[in-house]
Amino acid sequence: xxxxxxxxxxxxxxxxxxxxxxxxxxxxxxxxxxxxxxxxxxxxxxxxxxxxxxxxxxxxxxxxxxxxxxxxxxxxxxxxxxxxxxxxxxxxxxxxxxxxxxxxxxxxxxxxxxxxxxxxxxxxxxxxxxxxxxxxxxxxxxxxxxxxxxxxxxxxxxxxxxxxxxxxxxxxxxxxxxxxxxxxxxxxxxxxxxxxxxxxxxxxxxxxxxxxxxxxxxxxxxxxxxxxxxxxxxxxxxxxxxxxxxxxxxxxxxxxxxxxxxxxxxxxxxxxxxxxxxxxxxxxxxxxxxxxxxxxxxxxxxxxxxxxxxxxxxxxxxxxxxxxxxxxxxxxxxxxxxxxxxxxxxxxxxxxxxxxxxxxxxxxxxxxxxxxxxxxxxxxxxxxxxxxxxxxxxxxxxxxxxxxxxxxxxxxxxxxxxxxxxxxxxxxxxxxxxxxxxxxxxxxxxxxxxxxxxxxxxxxxxxxxxxxxxxxxxxxxxxxxxxxxxxxxxxxxxxxxxxxxxx
Ligand code: SF4
Numbered sequence: 001x002x003x004x005x006x007x008x009x010x011x012x013x014x015x016x017x018x019x020x021x022x023x024x025x026x027x028x029x030x031x032x033x034x035x036x037x038x039x040x041x042x043x044x045x046x047x048x049x050x051x052x053x054x055x056x057x058x059x060x061x062x063x064x065x066x067x068x069x070x071x072x073x074x075x076x077x078x079x080x081x082x083x084x085x086x087x088x089x090x091x092x093x094x095x096x097x098x099x100x101x102x103x104x105x106x107x108x109x110x111x112x113x114x115x116x117x118x119x120x121x122x123x124x125x126x127x128x129x130x131x132x133x134x135x136x137x138x139x140x141x142x143x144x145x146x147x148x149x150x151x152x153x154x155x156x157x158x159x160x161x162x163x164x165x166x167x168x169x170x171x172x173x174x175x176x177x178x179x180x181x182x183x184x185x186x187x188x189x190x191x192x193x194x195x196x197x198x199x200x201x202x203x204x205x206x207x208x209x210x211x212x213x214x215x216x217x218x219x220x221x222x223x224x225x226x227x228x229x230x231x232x233x234x235x236x237x238x239x240x241x242x243x244x245x246x247x248x249x250x251x252x253x254x255x256x257x258x259x260x261x262x263x264x265x266x267x268x269x270x271x272x273x274x275x276x277x278x279x280x281x282x283x284x285x286x287x288x289x290x291x292x293x294x295x296x297x298x299x300x301x302x303x304x305x306x307x308x309x310x311x312x313x314x315x316x317x318x319x320x321x322x323x324x325x326x327x328x329x330x331x332x333x334x335x336x337x338x339x340x341x342x343x344x345x346x347x348x349x350x351x352x353x354x355x356x357x358x359x360x361x362x363x364x365x366x367x368x369x370x371x372x373x374x375x376x377x378x379x380x381x382x383x384x385x386x387x388x389x390x391x392x393x394x395x396x397x398x399x400x401x402x403x404x405x406x407x408x409x410x411x412x413x414x415x416x417x418x419x420x421x422x423x424x425x426x427x428x429x430x431x432x433x434x435x436x437x438x439x440x441x442x443x444x445x446x447x448x449x450x451x452x453x454x455x456x457x458x459x460x461x462x463x464x465x466x467x468x469x470x471x472x473x474x475x476x477x478x479x480x481x482x483x484x485x486x487x488x489x490x491x492x493x494x495x496x497x498x499x500x501x502x503x
Pocket of ligand 1: 072073074075258259260365366367392394395396397398
């Protein structure tokens with residue numbers, strides 16, 4: 001009789017505490033800023049940690065060799081990135097060492113998108129490379145405390161909060177970077193500032209105190225000023241020394257789209273943020289913190305839907321509302337340390353309401369209703385001249401949101417929207433689509449600037465003279481308030497006029 005080989009799901013070998021000293025945790029998927037800070041936090045907790053190399057174009061081809069060809073573009077890129085890393089390490093150190101001295105950690109969640117099945121693709125990579133004994137651990141995105149089989153990897157309250165802070169600080173430095181680089185007077189200064197800030201924060205994370213367990217730990221992490229002081233130091237020592245020229249007229253482009261594609265910086269999204277800057281734009285990058293805020297608020301909205309059917313409704317609502325409030329409280333304290341240059345988190349309830357006529361918020365997966373809410377929010381609040389939306393090839397959830405955007409654009413024909421499909425190997429096509437909308441955004445930015453000059457009776461020369469008297473205006477960390485214009489230069493003109501007493 002023929003032997004039947006039943007399917008067996010991948011189960012990693014245990015990782016024990018004794019192995020911590022000799023085993024390196026590999027992880028990836030974010031920007032180098034976020035990853036470096038996560039690495040610091042893991043090292044502080046007693047682990048050896050190493051981010052995967054930055055995504056490259058070749059990862060797409062490598063990924064296609066090992067996983068389902070219909071997989072979405074982020075899955076293919078990240079699976080290819082893992083495969084490339086393991087192949088290189090096996091060539092340099094040998095297969096046995098890769099199996100015993102490294103493991104890979106990723107996060108997952110339940111849902112209709114492939115985020116729930118990323119690990120399956122990674123398992124195909126291990127099979128393809130004949131490395132099925134290599135350990136791959138999947139962590140739950142929504143659990144504060146968890147451990148991997150064997151007890152070697154223990155995510156406790158303190159480590160979880162440390163990772164959240166790493167995410168926040170990575171986001172805030174990214175916001176500073178994109179708000180300042182287009183206006184820097186000395187080219188390259190912002191890029192150096194980003195690197196120096198990340199290294200300074202890396203040291204802060206490694207030396208950070210750890211206070212108490214559970215409740216004590218929670219209170220310490222919410223109310224500590226340790227990270228606030230670290231950011232204030234970064235601002236004083238690094239960012240305060242950069243000079244900017246805010247009279248450069250630039251269209252503001254808000255990036256939205258699928259989570260990985262919009263936060264990624266590199267070949268995975270054709271490096272579109274840098275390309276936009278080279279084309280003369282100021283980019284508003286999407287913080288990862290918005291995603292977590294979305295998940296917390298979704299719990300609140302679901303609870304509100306179930307009012308009348310849930311026991312202890314008011315108590316549960318109070319708990320979730322408090323978590324959501326504390327989350328913002330911490331984020332805003334950190335923003336303040338950078339003089340509020342980084343953008344605030346959008347109000348999730350407003351996003352939901354704005355999207356309501358077009359998209360049912362319980363249809364989750366991808367960005368869900370946020371894609372619509374964010375575009376309308378940016379348009380109605382004059383946050384940006386244009387929205388560039390990055391859609392991954394092969395993504396079902398994102399296709400639904402993009403479909404709903406067609407109706408939004410019918411209702412708001414003035415909204416400048418550039419939906420870009422990202423396949424990973426068609427950048428010329430993507431750039432040219434974006435370019436068409438960007439041309440109109442540039443025209444609007446110029447128009448706004450001229451309107452502000454006319455309204456205030458100012459000229460560029462007069463503003464320059466005033467800047468001589470008030471040199472702090474040229475400092476990168478000087479906060480220019482919003483005067484109802486989307487563009488930085490138009491708001492700056494209004495601000496100078498106000499300081500001169502003309503408004
Ligand atoms: S949202 Fe789309 S692109 Fe992102 S992981 Fe899910 S299926 Fe893939």
